[in-house]
Amino acid sequence: MITINIANQTLTHQGTVYSISTAANGVGEQEGSFCTPLGNFAIAEKIGDNLESGSVLISRVPTGEIYSKQLSNQQPDRDWILSRILWLDGVDSHNRNTKQRYIYIHGSPDELSLGVPESKGCIRMKNSDIIQLFNQVETGGRVVIE
Numbered sequence: 382m383i384t385i386n387i388a389n390q391t392l393t394h395q396g397t398v399y400s401i402s403t404a405a406n407g408v409g410e411q412e413g414s415f416c417t418p419l420g421n422f423a424i425a426e427k428i429g430d431n432l433e434s435g436s437v438l439i440s441r442v443p444t445g446e447i448y449s450k451q452l453s454n455q456q457p458d459r460d461w462i463l464s465r466i467l468w469l470d471g472v473d474s475h476n477r478n479t480k481q482r483y484i485y486i487h488g489s490p491d492e493l494s495l496g497v498p499e500s501k502g503c504i505r506m507k508n509s510d511i512i513q514l515f516n517q518v519e520t521g522g523r524v525v526i527e
Contacts, residue, residue, distance in 0.1 A: 383486075383518065385504060385526040387417065390496045392486070392504065394514055400495040402505040407498070410476045415501045418469075418476045418484060422524040425470035425480050427515060434488075434508045438462045448490055460501055464488030464508040465515040469524060486524075487511060 384393045385401065387408055392399045409416030428441050437446040439462070446452060448463050467486040471479035482502065489495075489505035499505075504526075506514070 383524040399506055399510045402495050402499045404502045405499050417502055418479050419526050420473040420476045422469040422471055424467050424520050424522045426468040427520055429465040434464050436464055461490050462487045465511045
């Protein structure tokens with residue numbers, strides 16, 4: 382089971398605690414809110430197996446790009462989804478729209494802050510951390526966000 386603690390900005394799995402970043406807008410389940418949902422979830426899909434660290438994904442599809450500071454400077458407003466995606470599906474009545482909201486646990490540029498809420502609703506992790514986690518979990522695995 383994966384446990385995400387919003388207050389501490391941490392993700393815990395099998396005793397390992399990772400620093401993360403959740404939504405800058407706080408918590409919530411409303412469509413278009415850019416908030417991180419709370420409750421119980423399942424890993425609906427694992428995307429990016431065997432991609433190079435820093436691989437860029439758009440709409441869950443690798444673009445062939447590898448993230449770099451130069452690429453970031455060319456597209457400063459892009460919401461970078463890198464390396465791996467764990468796509469979440471809400472299992473509680475209040476968060477059943479989570480998959481349709483495209484809420485993921487995913488890799489992010491190393492220079493982005495972790496430990497503070499700055500995402501657009503997803504859970505951001507360091508690339509090496511999401512790759513490690515991705516390799517340890519299975520589709521259908523339980524996730525709790527509290």
